[in-house]
Amino acid sequence: MKLHITEGSPYARIVRVVIIEKRLESRVEIILAKTRSANSPYYNINPSGRVPYLIRDDGVGLEESALIVDYMDQLDGRPMFNLPAGEQGWEARRLEALARSLMDGLAVWGRELARPENERSPTIIKHEAARSARMVDMWEAQIDHLWMRGTLNMAQLTLACALGLDARNPDFRWRPGHPKLPAWYDQMTARPSFAATAPPAGR
Numbered sequence: 266m267k268l269h270i271t272e273g274s275p276y277a278r279i280v281r282v283v284i285i286e287k288r289l290e291s292r293v294e295i296i297l298a299k300t301r302s303a304n305s306p307y308y309n310i311n312p313s314g315r316v317p318y319l320i321r322d323d324g325v326g327l328e329e330s331a332l333i334v335d336y337m338d339q340l341d342g343r344p345m346f347n348l349p350a351g352e353q354g355w356e357a358r359r360l361e362a363l364a365r366s367l368m369d370g371l372a373v374w375g376r377e378l379a380r381p382e383n384e385r386s387p388t389i390i391k392h393e394a395a396r397s398a399r400m401v402d403m404w405e406a407q408i409d410h411l412w413m414r415g416t417l418n419m420a421q422l423t424l425a426c427a428l429g430l431d432a433r434n435p436d437f438r439w440r441p442g443h444p445k446l447p448a449w450y451d452q453m454t455a456r457p458s459f460a461a462t463a464p465p466a467g468r
């Protein structure tokens with residue numbers, strides 16, 4: 266299989282962490298894509314131009330981190346990320362959605378910062394900075410939830426990849442005033458799969 270990524274993409278990082286956690290490294294070739302660039306040859310591979318993008322061994326291409334993770338998780342017949350039934354499953358999905366919401370907002374903020382300075386929208390930056398501040402407060406209150414503390418799951422993985430975006434955006438300062446989150450994050454990212462996929466600093 267071939268996985269197209271960029272090193273700074275938090276969505277691609279989710280998939281890269283899963284590849285390592287599931288010990289699939291020898292089955293997946295990681296390829297750096299050139300995104301956000303006119304006439305990139307990558308657009309011939311994935312017309313949307315987004316990463317992550319998995320090309321399966323049968324040649325079929327899959328977009329969307331959640332779909333790619335699901336596919337990879339089922340490959341060995343020993344899925345790690347199947348959800349419990351009932352209320353626990355709803356809680357798992359609720360928390361994952363909240364983590365993804367934080368990530369989505371941070372991605373919009375990061376995209377704005379990647380533009381030439383005279384093309385950036387201060388309104389969008391302010392809106393996303395405020396959204397992330399509210400959501401970090403919310404996560405400080407939720408982080409003791411049992412689902413955030415147990416065996417590795419998608420809510421944990423997504424939240425850790427979202428918080429890791431402070432390496433790309435120094436204005437995303439989520440540590441001050443949130444005593445529980447940094448301890449949680451440092452423990453999560455001590456896993457070799459997170460250490461090996463840390464995004465490069467800067468935009």
Ligand SMILES: N[C@@H](CCC(=O)N[C@@H](CS)C(=O)NCC(=O)O)C(=O)O
Binds near residue numbers: 273275276315
């Ligand atoms: N919902 C998608 C989001 C993917 C996404 O937005 N990727 C960004 C990088 S973080 C991208 O490829 N951007 C390139 C572009 O917008 O052209 C997922 O979960 O995979």
